[in-house]
Amino acid sequence: MTPAATGESPAATTSGARRHWALAFVAFFLLIFAWSMAAPYDGTPDEREHIVRAAGVAAGQIAPPPAAAKKGTGAFQTVPGGLVREQCWQFKKDVSAACAQPPGSDRTPTRAGTGAGRYFPAYYALVGAPTVLWPGWPGVLLARMISALCCAALLACAFVVIRNRSRRGLMMGALVVVTTPMAVHMASAVNPNGLEIAAGIAFFSAVIPLMIGPPGPRRGLILLVGISGLLLAVLRQTGPLWLATAFVAFAFPLRRSNLVGLLRDRAAQLWAGGIVLSTLAVLAWTVRQQTSDLGNYSAKSLTYGQAALIEADRWRGYLDQIVGVTSWLDTRMPAPPYVIWQLVAGALLLIGVVWGSTLDRWRLLVLLGGGVAVPSAMQIALVNESGFVTQGRYMLPMLVGVLLYAAWAAERRGFEVARARSFTRLAVLVLLPIQLFCLAYTMVRWQNGLPANIGLSSLNPLAGDWHPVVGSVLPLLSATVGLVLFGWLVWTTRTSGTDEPTPRDERPATESTELFRPAGSHLQSAGAQGGLRST
Incomplete structure (x- = not known):
């Protein structure tokens, strides 16, 4: 919404956007940290592995010698003994977390193996200090909080960009769709995958209007x-693949992208150089620390054809995991939440394909290739060395870009404001309750275990022989407030465009102003001089 359309000054518009960022940040943090408070120690995939790595990095053990610490890979770190705990309930969905020893305040230096011991240290340096200073629940919750704060900030930035750049509001619906329960679940844990997913959402929310807007x-x-x-x-080894895929999708053809103008922008040059240097540093680290050695999880010998058929069949499970197969991938919700979420996501993708141009469909194909075909091909090629180790959440940072771009393409090619608003509000009504149900259902699994035959009497998130250290009520209350606030923000978002399709020959942007001002907020005088019009 431009100031000209609202009657507001640019300063008032900027102030309003900052206020919306703050509200979105609070909403996302309340939702994410609800999961952080609800989870037992090592309650998400590989969390103990990442906590041990984080504590090691915080203690100065940045590049431990590669060793066969877990399944033939990883490394050893010396960490406070209160963080080293054995597993007893993981992969046993009928067993609650009551059997596990909680993290404690024991500071005795203890040598512990971790499968994450060879990973690049940046994320672990960010979250590791609390686990060394206050081993036990205080340090674990603070480490989770740091990760949750970073994820909430990125998602709030994505919200503001979409609010200012979405012409008809469909991208706001896409934001609701791509912020899946699994994305929130991983963002709540000490695990770089959660921050990677949030970064993927923020990246594609901004790179699409930057490159082709x-x-x-x-x-x-x-x-x-x-x-x-x-x-x-x-954050993870797949990051360079996601960046390369986005570059190929949006930089070409040059005459239809803003790349040439961006190459002359000093800030863009510096950031691009930083990303390239960081990527090279990660690649060098990967070679030195043998990070690509995933260990030995396979005892089979498969042909490529056999592996391809198995991998294709596994995509049914990947799609459910992207929505939310929580805890240690041992907690599946009943079928309806998966079907509903996937129908909404599929409808959004179909809208993008139908309303988009040939170039839009090409870009969607490139994004799908990077997020689906390449990871699947790598899994097939390496199956006899590492086994089937791929999970749906690994592809989520790339696949969020598919749906965000599908919404962008439909908006730019004439998808009506009324229909976009209806889709977005429908997403709020049907998907946000699933977020709360998924948390409550996972809490039941952690607190009481899931019986073979689940009934309504079994689904009480306030009962069980284990409870979160903060109690069971606070996480549910926090998530409810966060979801209501997020739903209200999305529901009341105003669009900035009309039902007229965007001209296909719009020239790329050359101006440089602030994040918290919407597109077109400073184009009135430029239009008088050179024909540029506000969008």
Whole structure:
């Protein structure tokens, strides 16, 4: 919404956007940290592995010698003994977390093996200090909180960019869709995958309007693309693949992108250089620390054809995991939440394909290739060395870009405002309750275990022989408030465009202003001089 359309001054518009960022940040943090408070120690995939790595990095053990610490890979770290705990309930969905020894305040230096011991240290340096200073629940919750705060900040930035750049509001619906329960679940844990997913959402929310959007403010977009791009480069080994895929999708053809103009922008040059250097540093680290050695999880010998058929069949499970197969991938919700979420996501993708141009469909194909075909091909090629280790959450940082771009393409090609608003509000009504149900259902699993035959009497998130250290009520209350606030923000978002399709020959942006000003907020005088019009 431009100031000209609202009657507001640019300063008032900027202030309003900052207020919306703060509200979105609170909403996302309350939702994410609800999961952080609800989870037992090592309650999410590999969390203990990452906590041990984080404590080691915080203690100065940045590059431990590669060793066969877990399944033939990883390394050993010396950490406070209160963080070293054995597993007893993971992968046993009928067993609660009551059998596990909680983290304690024991500071005795203890040598512990971790499968994450060879990973790049950036994320662990960010979250590791509390686990060394206050081993036990205080340090674990603080480490989770740091990760949750970072994820909430990135998602709030994505919200503001979409609010200012979405012409018809469909991208706001896409934000609701891509912020899946699994994305929130991982963001709540000590695990770089959660921050990677949040960075992916922020990155694609900003890089799409930056690279192929119409004229408008871009300094803030460059900043958000730079920060989220750096995070994608250093958090996990797949980051360079996501960045390369996005570059191929949006930089070409050159005459239809803003790349040439961005190459002359000093800030864009610096951020691009930083991302390239970070990627090279990660690649060098990967070679030195043998990070690509995933260990031995396979005892089979499969042909490529056999592996391909198995991998294709596994995609049914990947799609459910992307929505939310929580805890240690041992907690599946009943079927309806998966079907509903996937139908909404599929409808959004179909809208993008139908309303988009041939170039839009090409870009969607490139994004799907990077997020689906390449990871599957790598899994097939390495199956006899590492086994089937791929999980749906690993592809989520890339696949969020598919749906965000599908919404962008439909908006730019004439998808009506009324229909976009209806889709977005429908997403709020049907998907946000699933978020709360998924948390409550997972809490039941952690607190009481899931019986073979689940009935309504079994689904009480306030009962069980184990309870979160903060109690069972606070996480549910926090998530409810966060979801209501997020739903209200999305529901009341105003669009900035009309039902007229965007001209296909719009020139790329050359101006440079702030993140918290919407596209077109400074184009009135430019239009008088050279024909540029506000969008």
